[in-house]
Amino acid sequence: MNADAAYPPERFRADLARFLERFPGYEADGDFDALRASDYSRLDRHGHIYLDYTGGGLYAESQVREHHDMLAEGVFGNPHSHNPTSLAATHLVAEAREAVFGFFNADPVEYEVIFTPNASGALKLVGESYPFEAGSCYLMSFDNHNSVNGIREFARRGGADVVYVPVRKPELRLDEALVRRGLQQPAECQHRLFAYPAQSNFSGVQHPLEWIAEAHELGWDVLLDSAAFAPTNRLDLSVAKPDFVPLSFYKMFGYPTGIGALIARRSALAKLRRPWFAGGTITLASVQAGTHRLAEGAAGFEDGTVDYLGLPAVTLGLRHLDRVGIDVVHDRVSALAEWLLGEMTSLRHGNGAPMVRVFGPETMDRRGSTIAFYLLDPGGAVYDVYRIEELAGEQRISVRTGCFCNPGDGEVAHDITPQEMEECFSVPEAPVTLQHCQRLIEDTTGKVPNTIRASLGIASNFADVYRFVAFLADFRDRPVSALGLGA
Numbered sequence: 075m076n077a078d079a080a081y082p083p084e085r086f087r088a089d090l091a092r093f094l095e096r097f098p099g100y101e102a103d104g105d106f107d108a109l110r111a112s113d114y115s116r117l118d119r120h121g122h123i124y125l126d127y128t129g130g131g132l133y134a135e136s137q138v139r140e141h142h143d144m145l146a147e148g149v150f151g152n153p154h155s156h157n158p159t160s161l162a163a164t165h166l167v168a169e170a171r172e173a174v175f176g177f178f179n180a181d182p183v184e185y186e187v188i189f190t191p192n193a194s195g196a197l198k199l200v201g202e203s204y205p206f207e208a209g210s211c212y213l214m215s216f217d218n219h220n221s222v223n224g225i226r227e228f229a230r231r232g233g234a235d236v237v238y239v240p241v242r243k244p245e246l247r248l249d250e251a252l253v254r255r256g257l258q259q260p261a262e263c264q265h266r267l268f269a270y271p272a273q274s275n276f277s278g279v280q281h282p283l284e285w286i287a288e289a290h291e292l293g294w295d296v297l298l299d300s301a302a303f304a305p306t307n308r309l310d311l312s313v314a315k316p317d318f319v320p321l322s323f324y325k326m327f328g329y330p331t332g333i334g335a336l337i338a339r340r341s342a343l344a345k346l347r348r349p350w351f352a353g354g355t356i357t358l359a360s361v362q363a364g365t366h367r368l369a370e371g372a373a374g375f376e377d378g379t380v381d382y383l384g385l386p387a388v389t390l391g392l393r394h395l396d397r398v399g400i401d402v403v404h405d406r407v408s409a410l411a412e413w414l415l416g417e418m419t420s421l422r423h424g425n426g427a428p429m430v431r432v433f434g435p436e437t438m439d440r441r442g443s444t445i446a447f448y449l450l451d452p453g454g455a456v457y458d459v460y461r462i463e464e465l466a467g468e469q470r471i472s473v474r475t476g477c478f479c480n481p482g483d484g485e486v487a488h489d490i491t492p493q494e495m496e497e498c499f500s501v502p503e504a505p506v507t508l509q510h511c512q513r514l515i516e517d518t519t520g521k522v523p524n525t526i527r528a529s530l531g532i533a534s535n536f537a538d539v540y541r542f543v544a545f546l547a548d549f550r551d552r553p554v555s556a557l558g559l560g561a
């Protein structure tokens with residue numbers, strides 16, 4: 075395959091000029107090329123087309139340098155003692171917390187910032203501590219990530235009612251009437267938690283943040299999963315006020331990888347009952363008295379020693395994102411995604427058959443820059459997504475395949491019935507894997523429950539999406555049989 079031959083440089087320049095004319099906001103800040111050259115130069119140096127930002131963001135080279143310089147220069151001990159090296163580390167932790175409050179415009183009087191290993195760690199804190207019991211309710215959307223779905227196990231164990239609101243094809247949006255019905259129905263629920271993603275990590279659909287206030291009116295606590303939303307969208311917690319916001323910082327700015335946060339409203343946090351205590355989470359524990367007192371606020375939820383050397387990298391990452399401007403990033407990736415969606419949905423085989431099927435909205439109306447799709451051959455058969463990923467990899471194009479830990483969107487996108495999913499779990503061999511289940515469904519129903527995902531982020535540029543379209547266009551008129559299966 076030779077994508078460059080199909081798209082020679084003159085054509086690229088002409089298409090870029092047309093793109094810039096159509097999306098004047100793309101270069102609003104004027105110096106993106108300089109940023110890409112200074113902070114993400116490794117992409118072009120090694121010929122990478124990175125299209126997996128929803129999997130993990132990319133760090134600016136300056137973030138790593140600044141972090142390294144700080145570590146090389148300072149002397150830091152375990153925080154929370156009064157010696158100078160410990161105080162220096164305590165200061166770094168406080169600075170990172172301040173930076174998170176500032177970036178999300180969260181009022182420290184109203185919110186707490188709890189550092190966790192990642193978004194899943196933040197979600198587990200909520201799941202294991204929420205007062206799920208008989209008479210409580212856990213309402214969630216179909217398009218949640220598995221780390222939100224997993225909270226249902228805590229809910230069930232406690233005896234709470236667990237209810238899902240389905241997404242609907244073709245856009246994989248939630249039916250607003252069903253959301254409202256779900257919020258209104260269980261009038262007798264004592265504790266009620268409603269969880270949905272600000273942006274689906276599968277379809278890119280963005281749900282209304284106005285649901286938060288509506289849910290509050292009806293007595294719900296709201297968990298807004300912002301892991302896939304925050305890297306390219308402004309989340310202003312002085313406007314939308316969810317109770318629990320899980321985040322992974324590597325998704326926002328690539329580095330560090332082991333730190334996330336739960337931003338939680340103090341009032342909601344007060345409801346949580348921690349199932350245990352650990353070093354750092356108590357004001358006092360006694361062996362002989364057999365009891366303990368949990369520390370108030372964030373401290374009561376940060377088990378053990380926080381990543382005090384990694385946290386300054388969060389401060390630096392947020393500073394970097396602030397310098398570039400989250401609104402600038404948003405406008406730029408939205409322009410690129412709009413162009414990409416338009417190109418992908420117009421690709422046709424010689425017989426006029428579409429080459430791409432997008433799962434989710436085909437326009438930028440209420441969606442982010444994460445695009446789930448698969449490629450079809452001239453007869454409408456689906457190319458093996460693992461083979462596509464392999465071929466993309468040969469051109470150093472990084473896309474993701476699978477179900478992206480978002481089974482609800484995947485099952486609806488591919489019309490998988492509850493019975494078909496149950497079949498996967500009824501097969502006696504263990505373990506039951508995604509590949510195994512996909513194969514079973516494909517063999518018995520002909521459906522191909524697998525997806526490719528391309529997602530854009532802070533360092534994406536027109537050349538990236540252009541090269542990707544050229545890669546896709548190269549499948550024109552090639553039957554599935556000519557391609558074979560991926561590893």
Ligand SMILES: Cc1ncc(COP(=O)(O)O)c(C=O)c1O
Binds near residue numbers: 129192195221300322
């Ligand atoms: C929407 C969403 N929520 C939660 C997570 C979990 O993030 P992590 O694996 O960093 O804990 C992800 C990861 O892809 C995600 O996309």
